[in-house]
Amino acid sequence: MDIVLKIWRQKSATDKGAMQEYQLKDISSDMSFLEMLDVLNEKLIVEKHPDGPVAFDSDCREGICGTCGVMINGRAHGPLDKTTTCQLHMRSFKDKDTIYVEPFRAKSFSIIRDLTVDRSSFDKIIQRGGYVSVTTGGACDANSVLVSKEQADQAMDNAACIGCGACVASCKNASAMLFTAAKVSHLGLLPQGQPERFSRVDNMVKAMVDEGFGGCTNEGECEAVCPKGITLGSIARLNRDFLYGKIKPREL
Amino acid sequence: MNYIKLTTSSMIGEKLVMATTGMVMMLFLAGHLVGNTLLFVGREEFNLYADFLNSFKMVYLVEAGLMLVLVAHVWSAIRLTLANKRARPVGYVIKRKAINSTWMSSHMAHTGVVILLFLIMHIASMKLGPWDNEKIKHADTLYDLVLKLFADPIYSGIYLVCMILLGFHLHHAMKSSFITLGVARKHRLDCYAKASLLYSLFISIGFSSFPVYFYILSII
Numbered sequence: 001m002d003i004v005l006k007i008w009r010q011k012s013a014t015d016k017g018a019m020q021e022y023q024l025k026d027i028s029s030d031m032s033f034l035e036m037l038d039v040l041n042e043k044l045i046v047e048k049h050p051d052g053p054v055a056f057d058s059d060c061r062e063g064i065c066g067t068c069g070v071m072i073n074g075r076a077h078g079p080l081d082k083t084t085t086c087q088l089h090m091r092s093f094k095d096k097d098t099i100y101v102e103p104f105r106a107k108s109f110s111i112i113r114d115l116t117v118d119r120s121s122f123d124k125i126i127q128r129g130g131y132v133s134v135t136t137g138g139a140c141d142a143n144s145v146l147v148s149k150e151q152a153d154q155a156m157d158n159a160a161c162i163g164c165g166a167c168v169a170s171c172k173n174a175s176a177m178l179f180t181a182a183k184v185s186h187l188g189l190l191p192q193g194q195p196e197r198f199s200r201v202d203n204m205v206k207a208m209v210d211e212g213f214g215g216c217t218n219e220g221e222c223e224a225v226c227p228k229g230i231t232l233g234s235i236a237r238l239n240r241d242f243l244y245g246k247i248k249p250r251e252l
Numbered sequence: 253m254n255y256i257k258l259t260t261s262s263m264i265g266e267k268l269v270m271a272t273t274g275m276v277m278m279l280f281l282a283g284h285l286v287g288n289t290l291l292f293v294g295r296e297e298f299n300l301y302a303d304f305l306n307s308f309k310m311v312y313l314v315e316a317g318l319m320l321v322l323v324a325h326v327w328s329a330i331r332l333t334l335a336n337k338r339a340r341p342v343g344y345v346i347k348r349k350a351i352n353s354t355w356m357s358s359h360m361a362h363t364g365v366v367i368l369l370f371l372i373m374h375i376a377s378m379k380l381g382p383w384d385n386e387k388i389k390h391a392d393t394l395y396d397l398v399l400k401l402f403a404d405p406i407y408s409g410i411y412l413v414c415m416i417l418l419g420f421h422l423h424h425a426m427k428s429s430f431i432t433l434g435v436a437r438k439h440r441l442d443c444y445a446k447a448s449l450l451y452s453l454f455i456s457i458g459f460s461s462f463p464v465y466f467y468i469l470s471i472i
């Protein structure tokens with residue numbers, strides 16, 4: 001299949017950047033989206049194109065690490081539900097399609113080059129509360145801490161978050177609520193996460209604001225593009241824990 | 253007082269203010285609508301109801317409370333909207349695809365401004381009226397004033413449009429509040445969305461019925 005690509009090119013964080021057009025011929029529909037970009041880059045290198053190859057992020061290419069992620073035709077990770085950019089294939093497009101590729105945009109995600117963005121703001125949020133305390137000493141027996149099936153399932157669903165940033169990219173307020181809510185839910189639902197349950201919410205929410213993310217308006221654009229199917233229910237849980245942490249009687 | 257500081261400095265705190273003040277106003281609106289249906293019953297009954305409400309000493313306190321609630325709602329809305337705008341200084345070349353969001357949910361600030369302007373008009377013309385003595389010289393009771401105002405197609409038209417926009421605002425407002433207040437559970441999100449739709453239709457159609465009914469009454 002032949003396609004026309006319009007890709008955001010930007011040399012550095014301070015460069016202005018603009019959309020550039022590239023033509024690709026004979027692309028296999030079985031290629032993944034990133035493989036298609038690899039083909040483009042090869043072509044650009046061979047042709048000694050003045051723009052140089054397109055910088056984009058990827059690592060596992062299995063949809064499990066959260067490194068990849070671009071806006072494809074105005075939608076984070078492209079047209080398929082619950083699919084990362086690396087798991088998107090060219091069969092999702094038609095011959096002679098024009099595909100617009102842009103980086104994830106938010107004040108907190110500064111562009112490094114072309115389609116790569118700095119998502120270390122997410123790490124800062126994690127540093128402020130995405131952990132549990134464990135006791136040192138001999139390892140305790142497996143399954144000595146009982147977790148109900150329901151809790152385990154829900155915690156697992158939220159642990160599926162790969163931190164790709166699609167939620168921020170697709171939110172009109174560039175809010176990191178879905179990401180933070182997934183982390184808060186993942187840890188707060190398990191017995192091991194109880195000691196820091198309420199301080200975790202406070203600290204992570206504070207980190208979110210400090211990093212310059214916007215606030216949530218509960219419109220659900222994030223859950224629509226989340227490759228791991230995290231829902232607004234997690235955001236409601238974060239809000240619930242945030243509020244309850246403020247009004248619960250203090251234990252002495 | 254770390255809690256208060258965190259609540260006011262962390263968006264979620266401000267959103268909690270939006271949600272609770274919104275809920276208070278939604279309760280008030282429902283009561284206001286039910287009371288106003290007495291307009292359909294008759295002049296006597298409606299005026300009696302108005303006098304009855306005004307006979308309470310507490311009425312000023314309630315009004316002041318509602319005013320405070322409104323101010324808090326608007327104030328947080330402005331602060332949140334500005335912060336949200338700041339969070340993405342450079343936009344996309346291709347407009348983001350709207351998947352779950354609707355025109356109603358993404359234009360809350362716009363419909364909010366219209367509703368605020370409407371409220372000023374509404375209070376000035378109905379509550380503090382008659383403000384245009386020329387036009388409504390003969391209106392002595394509230395019922396007559398309402399009749400007179402709605403006989404004006406421009407006033408009724410503006411009122412009608414505002415009530416439709418109010419419905420749009422409430423449609424997202426209610427379900428959003430449930431999420432912000434943390435009461436919504438994952439498997440019940442749909443129920444809350446349906447409840448908001450029903451509530452917004454009830455309020456929007458309910459309040460729209462007054463200008464429509466009285467305008468038609470005035471021309472036949």
Ligand code: FES
Nearest residue numbers: 059061066068086
């Ligand atoms: S490259 Fe790892 S999720 Fe796409």
